[in-house]
Amino acid sequence: MTAYPSAWHAVVDYARACGVEAVFGLPDDDLVPLKAMEHTDLRMVLCRDQRAAAFMAAGHALTSGRTAVCVIGKGPAAANVVGGLVEARCSGAPIVVLASGTAAKARGSGAFQELDQMAMITPVVKWAHRVDHPDRVVPAIERAFLVAENGAPGPVYLELPADLLDTEVVRTRPWRLPRAHRPAPDLEALACSLAALRAARRPIVLAGGGMRHRNASGEIERLAERLGAPIFVTASGRGCVDEEHPLFCGLAGLYAAEETLPLWQECDLVVSLGSRLEETAVTRPGFAAPGTDVLQVNLEPAEISAEWPGPIVIGDGAVTIRAWLSEFPRQAGEWGRRARAAAEAAGERVAAERRRVRDLPGIHIADLLRVMDEVLPERRVLVQENGLQDMWTYFYPHWTCGPRADSIVPSEQTSLGFGAIAAAGVKLAAPGHFVVAFVGDGAFGKLGADLDVLVEQGIGVLYVVLDNGGYGWLQAQLDKGGRSRFGFAGRPGGTAGGRPGVHHTVVDDKARLDKELRVAVEVCAAGRVAVVEIPVRLDDVPADLTDTEGQH
Structure with a gap:
């Protein structure tokens, strides 16, 4: 007792x-x-x-x-x-x-x-x-x-x-500690899902946030290889697969790369693993046509989307994939080659964009991401927001999560400031990883007085702040309607200058970018907070985003 x-x-x-x-x-x-x-x-x-x-x-x-x-x-x-x-x-x-x-x-x-x-x-x-x-x-x-x-x-x-x-309070017995149970699907549901996999000729594998920490052995990649299928993720599914895998084609729905759209237009089955199939994940043309079968695997019945036809499996995603792999023969072919070609084409387009902006005046976000990729340690976690310009990282392959990297993104709710603030918890959970929060100035402002908490606790996070002077997404929507007496963004201002214990620098000259980021990496390695502020233009947005017509 x-x-x-x-x-x-x-x-x-x-x-x-x-x-x-x-x-x-x-x-x-x-x-x-x-x-x-x-x-x-x-x-x-x-x-x-x-x-x-x-x-x-x-x-x-x-x-x-x-x-x-x-x-x-x-x-x-x-x-x-x-x-x-x-x-x-x-x-x-x-x-x-x-x-x-x-x-x-x-x-x-x-x-x-x-x-x-x-x-x-x-x-x-x-x-x-x-x-x-x-x-x-x-x-x-x-x-x-x-x-x-x-x-x-x-x-x-x-x-x-x-x-x-x-x-x-009196405890009369030993504590009963929690354990995460991983239920297997029932045999009838498993047989039905296997029949759908065998019948598919152009399947797509889509991994959602429910597969976080459920793919340590690469089951998703092995399934895609066995099917000869492209791999996509939802925004919350970032980091659950190796994004350097040759079958990886980026995000689905709103954030799909243009080179991958033909795959979605021609697919005959979507294998959805641990996703609620929320609106941004199923936005056309970056998702299958209405009426396409979607094989959904989820732990909770309430997480199943009733908007799509197709088999339903209630069970753990990793357990289900392992059951499939034990029964399913290799089916790679032309479809897999097309997936690899789409991924390569997306990579070539982004490489060309980086070459184009490299010699232009000012700092362009596509080039900023290149320098970050070169300077930041390979063992890292990118913590994201979902504003106008931090969404550059959503579009494949401007930023990828390799086998030693991870990514934390907001949910479909996209609460402003989530990424900026959550980065502190991320760093404490992954002390051996370098943690960088890629955020807009509006989101960074939500950190407020809790920036001092990171300083006091010695939580070394790098904030790369894209400063467009306010809420860029709202300003972009306002600008679509013509001139207005209202405004959400203006001239870039300051974010963290003068805060005790915070290393802060404003970089508006690309010649200084590499050096300043390297200094920031050293600062964070010593347990201090670093803020690298980048003044950006409101029109510096991914080409893929210009056709979203206000969807967010």
């Missing part, structure tokens, strides 16, 4: 038993969570804003594949975290949010910061629960971590009211 002086002490003990190394958050003013962690080895990343804490936790969870922990107060603190939970839910980031709450005896009395937090947060998490008795603390903690990790991973909310701040 183990007795804890409070529910928070029990939570901290369980987190340590689960291997949690860092906790993100901003606790209530009673500070009991901090007292519970005081004499442990847990790292507490004290944030300035609760949304930032959720973003950092999401970045950590997406990078590590393990459940992250976020600690917040009550009332407005719970309201502030909602935006971060929405992003975590759509990103599939397993997070356990531990919140303070109004004591049961004070509910309905107008207590300080009293709010119906359960009603507000339940719709945006996988499971929400309030613990109202000390005997329920231990099972509630165990269930929270179990739910966060299993099925489609996502955020869980656990509320510990003020009654439990100084109430003893």
Whole structure:
């Protein structure tokens, strides 16, 4: 039997038993969570804003594949975290949010910061629960971590009211630690999916965010080789396959490279692995024609898109692929050669664009990405936003994730500032990788006071900030309608100049770019934050993006 002086002490003990190394958050003013962690080895990343804490936790969870922990107060603190939970839910980031709450005896009395937090947060998490008795603390903690990790991973909310701040909690048995279960599909569904694979002559393999950490042995690439099929990913699926593989053809839907569009127009089966097939992933012409069969594999029935015909497999993606490979003969042929040719053609076009802008005045983003690729360490993680000009990295092959690299992108919600803030959690989860956040100045501004958190904690992240003086995407949409008295972007301004502990430089001369990036790499290696600010023009956008007509 183990007795804890409070529910928070029990939570901290369980987190340590689960291997949690860092906790993100901003606790209530009673500070009991901090007292519970005081004499442990847990790292507490004290944030300035609760949304930032959720973003950092999401970045950590997406990078590590393990459940992250976020600690917040009550009332407005719970309201502030909602935006971060929405992003975590759509990103599939397993997070356990531990919140303070109004004591049961004070509910309905107008207590300080009293709010119906359960009603507000339940719709945006996988499971929400309030613990109202000390005997329920231990099972509630165990269930929270179990739910966060299993099925489609996502955020869980656990509320510990003020009654439990100084109430003893007793554990009468050993902790039951969570394990991620990897269910296999049933035999009938497997047989149906195998029949569809055998019948296909021009299949495409599409990997979504649900395949993160599920392709360590290269099952997706082996499946594509066996099928002779091109490999595409959704935005959230970046990093789950080797993007230097000869069958890799970039992103699907809105971000598809023009050379790959004929593949989508002619395909007769899409093998969708761990994707919800959200709007940007199925936008035409970078996706199959309506009515094309889509073989969908997902852990959760709710993650299956009902918009497409074709077989459905409920099960783990990696387990399903291994079952297919054991039964499916090699089928490579002309289709695979066409996929390789499309990838090579996309690479040639981008190489030509880089040669074109290399000698032009000013810094062009295509050339900036070339220099970054040459200067940054090979073992790296690119953390992205989804604004007008940081979307250059979405278009293949301006930036690729090789076998030693990874990429973290926003979900379909594309919360502004997610990438800029999540980069801190990414770095803590991958200390051996170089972490670079490729963001616009509007997104970087959302980091705000939490930039000081990175400085205080010694979290060495490089921010490459594309400064167009505001919200470039909104300005681009406004400009399509002609002149307006409104405006979202203007002359590039400053971002982080003068912030103590931040290495900051503005580079507007391409002759200095290589040198300044190398200096920034050394700064980050020493555990400091570096900001390299690049003034850019609003019209410096990928050619593939000019025809999207306002879709975002």
